[in-house]
Amino acid sequence: MFLGARARTVLAALGALGLALAGAATPAQADGGTLTTPTHLFNGYRHCSTDADRPSYRSAREGLIVQGIPGVTENTGGSRVGVRFQMWPVADPSNITTVTREYATPGFEAAATLPAGALADGQSYAWQAQTVAGEAASDWTTPCYVTVDNSKPTKAPTITSSNYAAETWNEGGEPVEFTLKANGDTDVEGFVFSWQSVFPVIGTSIGEYGIPQPVDPYATTEYRIRADRLGGSATLSLVPPNASGPMTLWVRSLDRAYNASDIARYDFSINSTAPRVSSAVPRPEFGQPTEFTFRPDPELQAKSPVVSYSVKTIGGRTDRTFDITARSDGTATTELALEGLFGENLRVTSKSANGWVSDEAWWGISYDTTPTVSSETYQEDGSGGGVGVPGTFTFAPKVKDVVSYTYTFNNGDPEITVPAGSDHHASIEWTPATDGWHDLTVYATTRSGLQLAPYDYFFTVN
Structure with missing residues (x-):
């Protein structure tokens, strides 16, 4: 099997040290079939990298889980197989650590843990796997390359906003533009952010045959965003979770192994953008149709015109929610007959052309319908x-x-x-x-x- 110059160097070192395993001829025979080289290789539940110049970065404080699917051709006899993993520092191919998964099922992922004591922070390693059964063994896989990174970014990120000033009240009406920077840490690959102080974790689901299904954590920008370069910055355009009041965006930097930095926060406040609600008469009579008018917050209308209102009635015979299209000046009218036995409330929000939804305006009236x-x-x-x-x-x-x-x-x-x-x-x-x-x-x-x-x-x- 052609493994490339680096792999040939490693195998030569193995031969020199007398560490090549007996019975590892190719093709190797086992009861019930021929052993085949493991497939679907993963380290830390992420795809392995066969490019020595672009290793995978993984944290290995408690060791590094490596995986591969062992194979046996014509496995009619139910052969018992295992998977042998060998790992060595790229800088010292003779320093080999071997870990074997003794019992494995052909066609299913088999995992073993490379010991943390053999993995130094900041060092790059190569590892490979072979299917074994007794004295028989398959060919080795092409080496996978991984760099151990157990250290979190040294600095919390910096956060700035071009349109919402920190530590003060701002007029709402448009998404908040944030700039996140690595703050001088050249190992930062991206950022994780949240409107709460709890951050989502990066997980990997497991598919059929135990095969990990890793995805790019930066594929969507709902919670994470990749920096424009290693140690660089990223820009966000976020709609706050509430339309008014105090707000906090929490951010951590992530390195290539997804170690998270200390938390940075950006505090600011947004003035109310609720619309104004008025009735045609000061006190509408019970059950009598009355015209209501909705007017947009002037600052909100100036930033992006209001296009509709959402109206919710509470306390009537049947509570309901409906939308009303606004006129070009942002106003809208509707006719309502209020029939709440003890009174009725209206909760009204406006929606702007840029998608901004205001906080609620509240209008209410009480009735005494007893005889x-x-x-x-x-x-x-x-x-x-x-x-x-x-x-x-x-x-x-x-x-x-x-x-x-x-x-x-x-x-x-x-x-x-x-x-x-x-x-x-x-x-x-x-x-x-x-x-x-x-x-x-x-x-x-x-x-x-x-x-x-x-x-x-x-x-x-x-």
Whole structure:
């Protein structure tokens, strides 16, 4: 097998030292088939590099996990195989460390750990693997090259922004432009950032046959970004997680082995960009259609025109959320009938052409939709009448379009519904059978079938 000049030097050194294994002829035979050279080589769950000038960088504080898939041709007899790994410093090919995975399944990844004691920080190493079975062994793989990096970047990154000043309040309305720099550390490959002080970790999923599925952690810029060069800088354009208030961006530098630096932070604050909400009348009547107008924050509109509003109603018969398209001046109008039994709120955000979503504007109103109850004989919170003495109770509405009233005494009697007159009032007559404390519960119903809030009328029978 042709291995290249560097590999030939290594094999020559092995021969000189008498370390070549007996029975390693090619092709090697094993019970049930012929051993084949391992495939799918990984170190630290990342692809191995066969280019000595472009080694993989890995942290190996607790050793370095190496992997390969052993193979056996025509493996009908279920041969027991293993995988032998050999590693040596690139600067000293004679200093060989051997680790063997004794039992492995052909066709599946087999892993072993190169000991941390044999791996010096900052040194480059080569390693290779072969399938073994008893005295038989396959060819060696082409060497993989890895540089051990156990040291984190020496400095935290620097963070600046061209449009949001640090430690002060800023007008919102556009993404924050950040520049991240390695701060003089020439080993920095990229940066990891977060709007929280907790950072995502770099992991590798495992696929079929135990094969690692590494991906470039800088493939997307949701949490990480690669520097423009080793030890260089990167620019970010980020929309803050909230549209107003204090903000902090947390950043760490990452070296080629993904060791993380100390944390740097950028603190700033954003003024509210919430729209203004107004109704056509100072106090809209319950259930009556009323026009509402939404106006953009002037500073926000100047940076990027508002194109729409999102309106959320809370406390009505059915809470809902809907969007309204803004006019060219950023304003919009809509008609709403508020029917919250105790009141209703509007939560409104604006969306600008550049994608900025403002913080919420809040508009609210409270309603008392309970009926008014009165009685000459049995006054509220008073005493009067007596057992067998009839009393008249009159119900009056506080909102429009009431068509009936439903009442019950003492929360145990059956409910009774009576129609309202042309003046939307109703009266009933009731004769107590017992003295003492009593409770009359009443609610009104509108023409649309909306059941309004109940009212409890308390009184005492002499």
